[in-house]
Amino acid sequence: MRSDAHRRSWPFAAGAASLMALSLAVAASAQSQAEKGPGAIGDVSGQTPAQANQAQRAPTPASPNITPGFTYDWWEPGDGQTLGAEAAYPNPHGQVGLLNASGPINTKGHAFFEPTGTNGRACVSCHQPSNGMSLSVDSVRDRWRATGGKDPIFAAVDGANCPNLPQGSAASHSLLLNHGLFRVFVPWPPKNADGTAMNPEFTLEVVSDPTGCNLDATYGLKSSNPHVSVYRRPRVVANMKYVVNGGSPFNIKDGSPMDRDPETGRFVNMNIMADAREPTPKTQAVNAHLTHLQGKAKLSDAQLKQIIDFENQLYVAQSLHQKAGNLVEPGGPSGLGPKAMHAGTPGLGDNFETPVFGYFDQWAKPKAGDPQSEFRASVARGMEVYFTRPFYIRDVTHLNTVGLGNPIKRTCATCHNARLTGMDFAPGWMDLGTGNQPWADTLEATKELPLFKLTCKAGKAHPFLGRVIYSRDPGRALISGRCSDIGAITMQQFRGLAARAPYFSNGSAKDLKELVDFYDKRFEAKYTDLEKQDLINFLSVL
Amino acid sequence: MTKLKTSLVATAIVALCGATASAQTGKHIAFVSCPILRNTEPVPCWLGEHAGELYYLGPQGDLQAEFYPPQFNHKMLAEGIATNERYCGGIVLKQAKASVLPDFDATCNVMLPAMGYSERKDLRGPGPSGHRPAPGEKAAPEPPRPRPPQVQYTAPFTPKEFVATFDADTDRMWRSAQGAMNEALRYARAAKAKQITVTGYRAAIKLADGKDFVERESVAMSRAKVIEEAIRTQGLPEGAKLEVKWVTRPSASTGTERDAAARKVVIAVAP
Numbered sequence: 001m002r003s004d005a006h007r008r009s010w011p012f013a014a015g016a017a018s019l020m021a022l023s024l025a026v027a028a029s030a031q032s033q034a035e036k037g038p039g040a041i042g043d044v045s046g047q048t049p050a051q052a053n054q055a056q057r058a059p060t061p062a063s064p065n066i067t068p069g070f071t072y073d074w075w076e077p078g079d080g081q082t083l084g085a086e087a088a089y090p091n092p093h094g095q096v097g098l099l100n101a102s103g104p105i106n107t108k109g110h111a112f113f114e115p116t117g118t119n120g121r122a123c124v125s126c127h128q129p130s131n132g133m134s135l136s137v138d139s140v141r142d143r144w145r146a147t148g149g150k151d152p153i154f155a156a157v158d159g160a161n162c163p164n165l166p167q168g169s170a171a172s173h174s175l176l177l178n179h180g181l182f183r184v185f186v187p188w189p190p191k192n193a194d195g196t197a198m199n200p201e202f203t204l205e206v207v208s209d210p211t212g213c214n215l216d217a218t219y220g221l222k223s224s225n226p227h228v229s230v231y232r233r234p235r236v237v238a239n240m241k242y243v244v245n246g247g248s249p250f251n252i253k254d255g256s257p258m259d260r261d262p263e264t265g266r267f268v269n270m271n272i273m274a275d276a277r278e279p280t281p282k283t284q285a286v287n288a289h290l291t292h293l294q295g296k297a298k299l300s301d302a303q304l305k306q307i308i309d310f311e312n313q314l315y316v317a318q319s320l321h322q323k324a325g326n327l328v329e330p331g332g333p334s335g336l337g338p339k340a341m342h343a344g345t346p347g348l349g350d351n352f353e354t355p356v357f358g359y360f361d362q363w364a365k366p367k368a369g370d371p372q373s374e375f376r377a378s379v380a381r382g383m384e385v386y387f388t389r390p391f392y393i394r395d396v397t398h399l400n401t402v403g404l405g406n407p408i409k410r411t412c413a414t415c416h417n418a419r420l421t422g423m424d425f426a427p428g429w430m431d432l433g434t435g436n437q438p439w440a441d442t443l444e445a446t447k448e449l450p451l452f453k454l455t456c457k458a459g460k461a462h463p464f465l466g467r468v469i470y471s472r473d474p475g476r477a478l479i480s481g482r483c484s485d486i487g488a489i490t491m492q493q494f495r496g497l498a499a500r501a502p503y504f505s506n507g508s509a510k511d512l513k514e515l516v517d518f519y520d521k522r523f524e525a526k527y528t529d530l531e532k533q534d535l536i537n538f539l540s541v542l
Numbered sequence: 543m544t545k546l547k548t549s550l551v552a553t554a555i556v557a558l559c560g561a562t563a564s565a566q567t568g569k570h571i572a573f574v575s576c577p578i579l580r581n582t583e584p585v586p587c588w589l590g591e592h593a594g595e596l597y598y599l600g601p602q603g604d605l606q607a608e609f610y611p612p613q614f615n616h617k618m619l620a621e622g623i624a625t626n627e628r629y630c631g632g633i634v635l636k637q638a639k640a641s642v643l644p645d646f647d648a649t650c651n652v653m654l655p656a657m658g659y660s661e662r663k664d665l666r667g668p669g670p671s672g673h674r675p676a677p678g679e680k681a682a683p684e685p686p687r688p689r690p691p692q693v694q695y696t697a698p699f700t701p702k703e704f705v706a707t708f709d710a711d712t713d714r715m716w717r718s719a720q721g722a723m724n725e726a727l728r729y730a731r732a733a734k735a736k737q738i739t740v741t742g743y744r745a746a747i748k749l750a751d752g753k754d755f756v757e758r759e760s761v762a763m764s765r766a767k768v769i770e771e772a773i774r775t776q777g778l779p780e781g782a783k784l785e786v787k788w789v790t791r792p793s794a795s796t797g798t799e800r801d802a803a804a805r806k807v808v809i810a811v812a813p
Contacts, residue, residue: 037771249724249776252605255715255768257775352674388674390584394614401642403716405611407579408602409586459760464615466646 038479039193040262040283043304046191047277047479052290053225054185057218058156058163060119060294073130074139077115077122077152080108086338088319089130093498093540096132097319097328098238099338105310111303112310117293120152123285123307126182126234126292132316132496133238137180137507144170144177157294158183162213162229175211179445179507181231182292183213186277188221188228190481193262200481201460204228207470209450230473231449232274232505236493238316238341240281242421243272243493245346252426253398254484270427274489274505277479281308315341317495321541323375324363334358335420336541341495348425350417355387357420357494357542375537381530382538386412391525395464397431398488406464412519412535415491422494422542429488433522434504435473436465436487442521443508446472456483473506494542512536566624566633570798571597573750574619576650577612577640580630582661587630588612588640589654590620592750597622598632599640601661610716612640614651619643619710619747619755621802630659639802641710692728699733699813706769708805710747711757713764715772719807723772726809727779733813735782738773742766742788745804748797757805762788769807 038046073089075081083105087098107113112123127133135153143151149168156163159182165172175181190198206214206221213229214220221228247267251258258267259279270276278284285307289295299307315338319328328337335344335358349356360383363376392407393399399415400406408414415430416422424430433439440446449472456467460483469486476485489505497503502510509515516535520527527535573592577599580587585602588611599620600609612618622635631654704726706719715723730738742765744757766788778784793804 250715250720250772255720257772260775400613403605403610405579405588405602406613406615408611409581461644461646463613464646 036192036196036198037257038190038198038277039259040279041193042262043280043282043286044298045278045283045287046193046195047187048283048287048290049195050187050191050225050227051185051287052295054219054227055157055291055294056296057225058158058294059167060155060157073128074143075113075124075128075130077113077120077125079113082106083129087129089499091130091132091136091318091499092138092501094318094322094324094327095320096130096496096499097317097338098129098133099315099342100313101315101342102309102313110310111299111306115152115293116289116299116303117295119155119157119294121155121293123237123288123293125153127237130499132236132499133314134236134496134500135180135234136500137178137502137510140176140180144173149173155294158185158292161211161231162216163219164212164216175231175448175507178448179231179510180233180502181507182234183211183229184232184274185213185219185227185229185291186275186478188226188478190479198481200477201483202454202456202469202477202481202486204474205453205455207451207453210448211450214450214452228452228474228478229450230478231507232473233502233507235272235274236316236496236500237311238314239421239493239495240311240314242341242344242346242418243423244269244281245418246425253402253429258427270429271423271490274429274492275476275479276427276429276490281311315339317341318498318541321375321498323372323537324379324541325372325376327541332362333360341420344420347419348417349419350413350425354419355383356413356417356422357383357386359383378534378537379541382534382536385527385531385535386416386538389525389527389531391523393523396433397463397484397486399430401463401484416494420495423491427490429476429485429490431462431464431475431485431487432489433487434506434508434518435471435475435489436462437470437472439522440472440487440508443504443506443514443518445502445508445510446506449473449506454483454486462486475505494539497542498540512539515539567626569624570621571624571635571750572619572621572747572755572797572801574617574643574755576647576652577614577616577618577620578652578654579614580654580656580659582630582656582659585661586653587659587661589630589632590618590640592620596632597624597638598629598634599638605717609638610640613642615646615648617643617645617647617650621747621799623799630661631657637799639709641712643711693725695729695732697733699729701810701812702729702733704729704809704811705803706765706807706809707803708761708765708807710745710755710802710805711761713761713768715768719769720772723769723809724776726811727773727776730782730811731779733811735779735811735813737783737785737810737812738778739785739808739810739812740766740769740773740787741808741810742769742786743804743806743808744790744792745801745806746792746795747801748795754795756792759790762790765807769809 085100085104088095115122126135153159154173156167160172161175189200246269261268261280268279289299317338319337360380364380366377367373390409390411392409394407418425452471454469461467462469462483471487474486476488503515516532575590578589587601588599590597619641622638625634625636627634704722706722742762744762747755766786770786
């Protein structure tokens with residue numbers, strides 16, 4: 001059982017811990033405490049020491065190769081420029097806008113922008129302003145071409161399909177180059193908050209693995225530091241007041257206790273990561289530095305504060321659209337552009353008083369022969385499809401199991417209900433089917449991913465797939481150890497979508513059309529071609 | 543079949559159903575079956591079938607609703623009090639509960655056409671399936687209602703029990719169980735409790751066919767342990783000891799609402 005984790009302090013000095021000390025600290029903690037269940041102590045989550053250990057085994061460039069002077073909309077780690085209070089960057093649909101609410105950011109020496117680890121990366125490497133603070137696969141390919149595969153984003157630790165592969169070969173980085181996927185390696189069995197091993201409800205076998213990583217002697221499941229490797233897209237680091245909003249004692253989805261902020265003791269909403277493995281942006285930053293950046297020691301408190309302060313004041317949304325024109329002109333829809341994100345209030349948008357993205361009445365009536373007006377009318381119709389066009393949602397764990405019934409006749413906005421982001425106001429991990437068979441395999445791209453067989457122990461089962469589940473990414477279950485979480489992935493925000501294709505956590509929808517098509521097929525929504533196009537257009541202006 | 547024959551058969555079914563409803567009115571009924579969904583507008587209604595009769599359980603709602611619908615791919619234990627009212631093609635069960643049984647059952651997958659039935663909009667919880675209000679019109683369905691004010695606990699404090707109830711065969715804490723646990727903890731804090739005793743139970747439920755549905759033995763323990771975990775996660779009041787126990791013997795079935803009430807954890811708070 002979990003017990004008062006927030007009242008305890010992590011038993012080593014911040015910033016002074018070598019990885020060895022980190023491991024020893026966890027061991028000491030495990031002996032003295034009985035923390036059970038995922039989570040964090042201090043500002044370090046239970047899985048972080050094991051992950052950091054694997055990260056340190058992965059090779060790093062002898063001298064990190066940071067290409068100077070590259071002028072495409074790419075932010076180099078450590079380039080020291082000022083990020084303006086407002087900025088706009090082109091993307092295939094128009095421009096994504098950024099707003100630094102606290103004013104221009106001097107990035108020189110700033111922990112978000114400096115390569116604080118050992119592989120040349122900074123946070124900004126995978127959270128690029130021009131990509132809506134995520135990373136598009138187009139940008140990844142540009143970097144490959146521009147640097148011959150030497151950009152730090154291709155670091156072996158997670159920018160390759162597996163660190164054991166020959167670096168510099170495109171085939172070794174195929175998942176990143178084809179689908180924008182980074183390797184996420186989590187310890188198996190999962191770790192409790194105190195770093196001790198959990199007893200999961202299921203066994204895990206590798207059925208096939210095109211990457212080879214899960215079977216590798218150093219990085220795989222049978223290594224001395226066993227890890228599961230799955231492959232996921234970087235999430236948007238912006239609009240955080242919406243992303244971290246809320247938090248209550250119980251998870252409305254399954255009745256279980258929610259994680260707490262290990263430092264303040266406040267309940268968190270568990271919405272910041274695909275598998276909710278890090279309770280707060282701060283623990284996420286600690287973990288990301290030690291794993292993605294292969295940091296040798298923890299960031300200092302001052303560096304962590306700098307990162308969190310930056311993230312908390314940053315707002316991102318599409319601001320210009322090639323067909324819709326200026327999205328933020330006076331008198332336009334109230335929910336568009338980064339200033340709307342700054343001005344807005346987090347909350348539940350699953351109702352007619354406070355609809356998720358506001359109303360688009362201003363654009364509803366097209367002027368004949370005016371392409372911009374016709375496109376805007378399509379966007380307005382797309383919002384209505386999103387908000388009011390019902391279809392039967394069935395067999396989605398953590399939606400159809402939460403007391404609403406299976407199936408339920410509702411709309412996109414039922415799950416994507418949080419104001420201005422379209423996330424889930426509740427902890428948003430659900431098994432939509434993008435990771436688990438049979439639905440995952442309708443997405444062609446998933447065939448490049450590992451396939452796992454998960455067998456639930458007696459008395460345990462996935463609610464709609466039974467005791468034996470085949471999954472490309474078991475999602476939250478790799479952290480919670482629960483069968484009911486197999487394949488459940490936390491949904492992402494909808495802002496700046498145009499800047500950061502592909503979509504879904506496993507990058508399996510290469511564009512917005514494939515995304516809409518998946519939902520149409522998965523839920524037999526029977527959207528008309530017009531409804532589909534309207535939805536796509538609507539999503540492209542967010 | 544001729545029109546006359548069809549009419550006679552229909553009349554006989556209606557008469558039979560009417561007689562069934564009449565005989566059962568006011569009686570508590572429990573049965574295990576697949577749930578059935580009728581595809582009504584604006585939201586579907588949920589039914590259960592027992593002994594050739596359809597029972598109306600409730601509409602698709604929201605998490606603030608009293609009735610939580612069942613799930614396809616799982617059988618349910620349906621419970622409620624039969625009325626003489628029919629709705630959505632079934633005898634209305636008052637205080638209906640639908641416990642989702644854990645085993646996967648792909649045969650539970652029946653959706654009926656609306657057949658002219660519709661769902662009552664006034665039972666629909668908040669959500670976007672209603673309609674956008676005209677200027678000056680109140681939004682329907684209404685947005686979530688504010689929570690009622692909390693009871694303030696004041697001295698003198700006496701030993702007090704709080705009861706968290708559960709659906710059949712599960713330790714899943716729904717809203718009412720969470721509320722009971724939260725109240726117990728609030729009372730314990732206010733009373734500076736020295737002892738909190740958590741006791742899990744399991745039940746036997748008398749079914750309409752005369753058999754007993756007996757909850758699995760482990761559920762009494764697992765219910766007690768989820769309450770324990772929740773208490774520890776929220777923070778055991780300073781100075782309080784927590785005792786956790788469970789009763790493996792199921793309650794005796796009664797064929798009344800007491801069967802559902804016996805699926806419980808009692809949280810006893812001693813100042």
